[in-house]
Amino acid sequence: IMDGNGRWAGARHLPRIAGHRAGIAAVREVVEGAARLGIEVLTLYAFSDENWGRPREEVSFLMNMLGGYLRSEIATMKANGIRFRTIGRTERLPKTAHRWVEKAVSETTGNRGMVLNLALSYGGRGEILEAVKRLREAPDSRGDLTEEQFSEHLDTAGLPDPDLIVRTSGEKRI
């Protein structure tokens, strides 16, 4: 859970976006370190459903930064066998950022190394709601529903449950 960028910057008398830039540098280091350690799945909660409520300039800065990050990292992901995927309502992203997301997913889909999963426009309630909608359309939606069947309709289908959750910034909440 990526948090505390703004406070990191504020403590240094810098604008919030300087914190976001430093955050991206930290992301690069963490992704590289996790892959080297043999971590199977790394999920970065980069942008929540609630984050759309931030000032427009900040949202567009973050979206541009996301596009720029993917544009510069796709080659590295391919070279390192990283498989990129997302959870969340990515269709809500601005067109350019969305296109980079799709490109990163499709160009790394055959890779077998670490899964780099980005939570974008993600929220737990939204995820459950989408799962329920998908279930309503599933042909096998009648009869008893098991946890396993429900899990298959969550954004995280195919991903293991997390072993460790780190929230930067020092806040202890999810």
Ligand code: IPE
């Ligand atoms: C995390 O840092 C970055 C995003 C959520 C995009 P914040 O922007 O939440 O920084 P603080 O929590 O206000 O310090």
Ligand code: MG
């Ligand atoms: Mg925050």
